[in-house]
Amino acid sequence: MDNIQRIVQGVLRFIRQLFGDPQTAVGTTIVLLFLFLAFFGNALAPYGANETGDIPVSAAPSTQHPFGTDTLGRDVFSRVMIGTSSIFQKAGLGTLLAVLIGTVIGLYIGYQGGWIDEATSRVIDALLAMPALLLALVILGVIRNLSLEQGSLQFLLARNSVLLVIAVVYVPIVARVVRSSTLEIKTREFVQAARIRGESLGYILFREIFPSVVPTLVVEASLRFSYAIFLVAALGFLGIGANPPTPDWGLMVEEARGGNYNIAPWALNFPAAAIALLVVGVNLMSDGIKNIVQKSE
Amino acid sequence: MIRFLLRRLAFFVLTLFLTSLLIFALTRVLPGDVAQVILGREATDAALEATREELGLNEPLLVQYVDWAASFFTGDLGQTFSSPRRDINELLGARVLNSGRLAALTLLLAVPLAVTLGVVAGLSEGKFADGLISILSLSVVSLPEFVTGLFLINVVALGMRQLPIIQSLDWWFPASSSINPNATFSEALPFLWLPAITATLVLLAYVIRLVRAGVIEELKKDYVNTATLKGIPRRRVVFNHVLRNALIPTVTVIATSTGWLLSGLVVIEFVFNYPGLGRLLIFAINNRDLPLVQAIVMVTVVIILIANFTADILYAVLNPRIKLA
Numbered sequence: 001m002d003n004i005q006r007i008v009q010g011v012l013r014f015i016r017q018l019f020g021d022p023q024t025a026v027g028t029t030i031v032l033l034f035l036f037l038a039f040f041g042n043a044l045a046p047y048g049a050n051e052t053g054d055i056p057v058s059a060a061p062s063t064q065h066p067f068g069t070d071t072l073g074r075d076v077f078s079r080v081m082i083g084t085s086s087i088f089q090k091a092g093l094g095t096l097l098a099v100l101i102g103t104v105i106g107l108y109i110g111y112q113g114g115w116i117d118e119a120t121s122r123v124i125d126a127l128l129a130m131p132a133l134l135l136a137l138v139i140l141g142v143i144r145n146l147s148l149e150q151g152s153l154q155f156l157l158a159r160n161s162v163l164l165v166i167a168v169v170y171v172p173i174v175a176r177v178v179r180s181s182t183l184e185i186k187t188r189e190f191v192q193a194a195r196i197r198g199e200s201l202g203y204i205l206f207r208e209i210f211p212s213v214v215p216t217l218v219v220e221a222s223l224r225f226s227y228a229i230f231l232v233a234a235l236g237f238l239g240i241g242a243n244p245p246t247p248d249w250g251l252m253v254e255e256a257r258g259g260n261y262n263i264a265p266w267a268l269n270f271p272a273a274a275i276a277l278l279v280v281g282v283n284l285m286s287d288g289i290k291n292i293v294q295k296s297e
Numbered sequence: 298m299i300r301f302l303l304r305r306l307a308f309f310v311l312t313l314f315l316t317s318l319l320i321f322a323l324t325r326v327l328p329g330d331v332a333q334v335i336l337g338r339e340a341t342d343a344a345l346e347a348t349r350e351e352l353g354l355n356e357p358l359l360v361q362y363v364d365w366a367a368s369f370f371t372g373d374l375g376q377t378f379s380s381p382r383r384d385i386n387e388l389l390g391a392r393v394l395n396s397g398r399l400a401a402l403t404l405l406l407a408v409p410l411a412v413t414l415g416v417v418a419g420l421s422e423g424k425f426a427d428g429l430i431s432i433l434s435l436s437v438v439s440l441p442e443f444v445t446g447l448f449l450i451n452v453v454a455l456g457m458r459q460l461p462i463i464q465s466l467d468w469w470f471p472a473s474s475s476i477n478p479n480a481t482f483s484e485a486l487p488f489l490w491l492p493a494i495t496a497t498l499v500l501l502a503y504v505i506r507l508v509r510a511g512v513i514e515e516l517k518k519d520y521v522n523t524a525t526l527k528g529i530p531r532r533r534v535v536f537n538h539v540l541r542n543a544l545i546p547t548v549t550v551i552a553t554s555t556g557w558l559l560s561g562l563v564v565i566e567f568v569f570n571y572p573g574l575g576r577l578l579i580f581a582i583n584n585r586d587l588p589l590v591q592a593i594v595m596v597t598v599v600i601i602l603i604a605n606f607t608a609d610i611l612y613a614v615l616n617p618r619i620k621l622a
Contacts, residue, residue: 023432122311122312125312125315126315127319129312129601129602130319131560131597133560133564134560134578137579138323138590139323139327141585141590142323142328143327145334146328146329234442234443237564237567238563238564239583240579257447268447268451272444275440275441275444279440279441280435287435
């Protein structure tokens, strides 16, 4: 019970600190606003993502269509709102998955050391030699062209390929960060005490070492999240992360550029602004988180 | 020094080996039937068999890997599968050169600017200039490449072209950089500016923050206090002592940001339609040309590893205090 109370207090203090600094408060508010849209954007959107019907084509922003309509007559405002959930699913859940797997790997190899650590670290180095975007492009490029049976496990995985790719490209980075924290923490007395008490490996990793890794992990996770948004948006823009007519922000920008831009510039400007605003928000927030963590150390 | 070099070299070779295994696994093993992926679902059995024969797909995987890896050393990368079929070597040569020009111009613009801004921010930590530079590098400059690129195309290249003052000029930034892939440097230069500015903005935020952190850390060291207390003017302390030390890591940062830069160029080349390695990669992926994808990714990784290797060496040479073991 005491533990839970302590954690709740810690989280509350953290939230107070997030809103204590103006820059961080702005960033956090932006992110929370988008998070709200990610959950409720679909229900709140005045039109469907691919609804055309009576809607005028390439209409300038008006009270009926605050962000205008695109060259196919789809309401840009609704598409941006609905698209929020896709970017949070891909970038957010992908980062979360990367953090989970990366933490387990990092804790394990950092604590165990020896050849397992050496071998895994070299593989991590090799993976990190490839820029994330390049790795993601190659994996998605291949997966896209597989002919998979509908309903099979592979089909399900391929449908969430962007989310999984985000996880794959960020696992090595998270693992490396957690590993280096673990290397330092495992020499402390409380860890040695636990080992001498004969605690299990799982107990030592998750109950003794993990809590001390959390601050570093929170900073890394928020940083990864901002890069993941970049990556998801870029993949959508390159036409490899999403297929039309998905209301993916990056893809919306790509579809609205070139000749279409002269006819309906708002169809490009608003999704691009949404990406920019979210990235700025996440950056301001993650910068603030870093400062808070550094101060408390 | 020799031991240090050998260690780094061994590390280089090992990383190259592991990365090549990874690329091979992703492009040969993950797709299942490579010939089917390349030729599409409607391919005839005869065509599939011919492709398998050409790529040696009927061999065991180990043989395939060795053949593939050897093709990099002999410099014979085979032919593309997207029509018209061309020698990959020739194609890559021109594209690497084009991307290299863009990268070089970017570094030329970005490095002096980033170092200056980073030093100014670091020296005025917590003051107005620092706050301004931080906010700029956090927000405006850290936008995705394609957003910045499209802004430059739509607002600068196309939008400002209408202005009378611009119309009186002989030249203005072109909106597209779709040039002949074999253009000479002077032919290409006018088309390089906007993509290079976009890439500069991407790189800027990253380098500024590292330079700033380096300067701040260096300013806290004891020798700075000693020098100040000895009565050495602040300007001399900063230029003769602090910057020399603070900028050493920057050299490595710039070399190691090659990977960052190259992946940024993929998007930037796509936005501006510039015929570099990055646009070729997107083309290869869209045309399911797996041998071309393999070759591009492998070449990119080799460039990045060489840059990282150079960074290590430079760091050791510039900083004699580093332990070379």
